[in-house]
Amino acid sequence: EAGVAQSPRYKIIEKRQSVAFWCNPISGHATLYWYQQILGQGPKLLIQFQNNGVVDDSQLPKDRFSAERLKGVDSTLKIQPAKLEDSAVYLCASSFRQGTYEQYFGPGTRLTVT
Amino acid sequence: AQSVTQPDIHITVSEGASLELRCNYSYGATPYLFWYVQSPGQGLQLLLKYFSGDTLVQGIKGFEAEFKRSQSSFNLRKPSVHWSDAAEYFCAVGPYTGTASKLTFGTGTRLQVTL
Numbered sequence A: 001e002a003g004v005a006q007s008p009r010y011k012i013i014e015k016r017q018s019v020a021f022w023c024n025p026i027s028g029h030a031t032l033y034w035y036q037q038i039l040g041q042g043p044k045l046l047i048q049f050q051n052n053g054v055v056d057d058s059q060l061p062k063d064r065f066s067a068e069r070l071k072g073v074d075s076t077l078k079i080q081p082a083k084l085e086d087s088a089v090y091l092c093a094s095s096f097r098q099g100t101y102e103q104y105f106g107p108g109t110r111l112t113v114t
Numbered sequence B: 001a002q003s004v005t006q007p008d009i010h011i012t013v014s015e016g017a018s019l020e021l022r023c024n025y026s027y028g029a030t031p032y033l034f035w036y037v038q039s040p041g042q043g044l045q046l047l048l049k050y051f052s053g054d055t056l057v058q059g060i061k062g063f064e065a066e067f068k069r070s071q072s073s074f075n076l077r078k079p080s081v082h083w084s085d086a087a088e089y090f091c092a093v094g095p096y097t098g099t100a101s102k103l104t105f106g107t108g109t110r111l112q113v114t115l
Helices: none
Strands: A005-007 A008-013 A019-024 A029-036 A046-050 A053-056 A065-068 A075-080 A088-095 A109-114 B003-005 B008-012 B018-019 B023-026 B031-038 B044-050 B056-058 B064-069 B073-078 B087-095 B109-114
Touching: A005 A088, A008 A019, A008 B056, A019 A088, A019 A109, A029 A075, A046 A065, A046 A075, A075 A088, B003 B087, B008 B018, B018 B109, B023 B073, B031 B064, B031 B073, B044 B056, B044 B073, B073 B087
Parallel strands: A008 A109, B008 B109
Antiparallel strands: A005 A019, A019 A075, A029 A046, A029 A088, A046 A053, A065 A075, A088 A109, B003 B023, B018 B073, B031 B044, B031 B087, B056 B064, B064 B073, B087 B109
């Protein structure tokens, strides 16, 4: 069984530029999560999708962050414009259904904003 | 609001020695508790989880954890550490509901294993 795929693995941008991350969850997993992990901290949930609908985006900085999961499979997380404090690892995870904690994580995208 | 405290930022143990990583949680009701491991450049992998029942839970890679409600703790243990256990370990808590699955993570404990 293939795991959660993410790309790119690394990205370096200047502040005020835009960036997008892609995630392909495990086949058949209806629930998809995006987490932000700042160095020295645990992951923080940014947004949770159930199929293509948003379940929880309470911690997503909506003035600069956006995410979509149009067909209920792949997802894209975008930052526009980026700030220095957005430097972090962005983790995507998926689970079979909402309400289950069996979350499977991808390797993450390490973003550096200079 | 739920929260998790991992008081040890960094721990060093010798290979073959026993290990205990501490985790304290704050949650107003019955929590779901988890331990994840993150190796360099890797995503998080679930080691074990506690939902209910036996307070001593077994996980993968020889790890176990004990839930102590009176102490609001969920410490992770391993009787004999291997060099490959060097990684960062995260404790997490989630609400005991049927629909929500939002995890709150601690800040992690980095484990170093000396040979």
